[in-house]
Amino acid sequence: MSTTAITGARVFDGEKPLGVTTVVIEGGRIVQVGGEAPAGAEVVDGSGATLLPGLIDAHVHTDRDSLALALKFGVTTELEMQGVHTRDRRGAISEDDSVADVRSSGFALTPPGGHPSELFPEGFDPGRPVGGGQGGGQGGGHRGAPPYRPDATGPEAAAASVPQLIAHGSDYIKFMIDDGSVEGHPGLPMLDQDTLNAGVAAAKKLGVLSVAHVLTIDAARMAVQAGIDGLVHLFVEPPTDEIITMIKDAGMFVVPCTVLNASMMGITGSELADDPRVSSRLDTDWDTTLRSCFGHYPQGKLQDVLDSVKALVDAGVDLLVGTDASLPMPFLGGLAHGASVHQELQHLVQAGLTPAAALRAATATTARRFRLSDRGRIAEGLRADLLLVDGDPTTTITDSLNTRSVWRRGTRLAS
Template identity: 85%
Template sequence: MSTTAITGAQVFDGEKPLGITTVVFEGSRIVQVGGEAPAGAQTVDGTEATLLPGLIDAHVHTDRASLALALKFGVTTELEMQGANTRDRRAPISEDDSVADVRSSGFALTPPGGHPSELFPEDFHPGKAGDPGSGHRGEPPYHPDATSPEAAVASVPHLIAHGSDYIKFMIDDGSVEGHPGLPMLDQATLTAGVTAAKKHGALTVAHTLTIDATRMAIEAGIDGLVHLFVEPATDEIITMIKDSGAFVVPCTVLNASMMGITGDQLADDPRVASRLDTDWDATLRSCFGHYPQGKLQDVLDSVKALADARVDLLVGTDASQPMPFLGGLAHGASVHQELQHLVAAGLTPAAALRAATATTARRFHLSDRGRIAEGLRADLLLVDGDPTTTITDTLNTRAVWRRGTRLASDWPRR
């Protein structure tokens, strides 16, 4: 088993900067933080660089190609919020160090005809262009029944048995997406489902793009909100979230896209452009554009209010497939833009980095990653510069390791 020592780098351990220190990993695990490099270890010079835990995207819809793209940007784990990469279906991904690791909710509880059915064109068919369910063998993913409280309760153990790592609830009437009047979970069905999931020991998360939907989720006892509402925050809703103990994945990049803001500026960055193919470049340069009346500053102000209230914030993007109608986002790349948005909202760079590493790992019970500490996975990102002071330095990739395996790369150095 080979031993590698990264020396001379500033280390951010997922919680705080440690200064310049040596990090040693043997095989897939970190075995030493600090001290001298062991005799005979392969040495990686980290001078003028910063070593970070591998980044975690806490909201995606993904497939093998997207997981490979994410890893190129130092995102070593993606958390799927609807898709087919459940525990019983992802063994090949878990053992493939050329792609990011993944966890999944499986399919979310939503009424027939409810969100996200309105997002897809009539000629869209599963299995095209990297559909999350494509490439899997065996029985199809389990689709839960959310037509009544009793049906939701009955669906939860089936989701868990089919390998869902957490249970997701869609609370969306389509108003933000330009399709008002969609069938939506009612409070009784939502509360019954969340209660059942907790009885089975499962983490619960909710899709909520409005304050009203957020209030429903909090009243149901949800553990986490995997979107941030698009309207200006009220003191009441910030207090409700704080008092509930729920975490929030703002997906600010998604809200920006909903408001008509494309990812052109990110796509123009040579550190990003060199890693995107034509389809992903076109997707990043597009946008959802369904909520043009919204203001990104309102979202940033809400992020700051939540941070000031000491609500746990997690970095997520809602990146999906390389199609312009799902635009403004790209796997991996948009994580770095989300970090920049969090800093623009008023978080320190270190707080933003925690939101993409240790905080996410803690809230999703991923005890083997998200930090640089002895015994944890050697999921690591080495970047030129110091993102704890200049957040855009996260894109200055020097090296990426997934379980101690270094990703082959041809990205440009700054």
């Protein structure tokens, strides 16, 4: 069993900077933090760099190629918010250290004809993983039985679907609360409060985390009233004291996905794509997608979203980094796996978080809120999912893109 010692780097352990120290990994785990490098260890010189836990994207729709792209940017885990990578369908990915690890909600509860059906063009192949704000994710190259699709036609159906989702390998349960207004399709069928309440209660009874897709304050209010554990989007309107207080008092977490809201408002990812640290890792399709946008809500203002982020963090609400990255297609544009995590970090700092707080939102906080007890921090006994970057992103957040090395379960990603 080989031993690797990363020496001389600043270490951010997922909660706070530890200063310059040594981190030793062996057998896919972190076995030592601090002290001297063991005799015979392969030494990786981290001088001038910062060692971070592998980053976690708390909102994606993904496939194997996307997981490979994410890992190139130091994102070692992606949390799928609708898709097929449930426990019974991801064995090969879990054992493949050339791609990011993944957890999944399976399919979300939404009424027939409800969101995200309005997003996709006529003739779009539903067998491919899809998402974008929004939800999709139906293929990914899996064979055998199709993924379980829940029934959200009423309270009894929703409550009965939750244990079925869990039995089919969902790691958490997602609910779509969306009437299509932000996407330019007002009047879509939407979960009513009773159906939502019943589904969330079923998840709580089984001890399973519940999350909600919301893009409006009204939808967020419904989620709070139902007892949802977390919001995996942030509303596009200016924040109100009432909704911020409701979220805080409910103990909820929020995955703002500000990069998605920016795309909805017509802001492309072109500036990010122009960064050579990004462009060098993107193929033509992803470059084109990142330079595109959803553009469904041009009347929106990104500053309103940033103001909501600041109000939430000031209230003590846990924020998690997520992007809603999906497929390399322009109509799902403005986002790219891995790369957009770093832009989200920049948005959080722009909103008023310290760089260290933003990094916590992509590591320890996400691991804690999604009950991923084996990752998200640099501590003895945890998975050796690590990111080494030149510079110090705890003071200059854009340094997070200065990738020097990535490890997934102690295996160093080939550059």
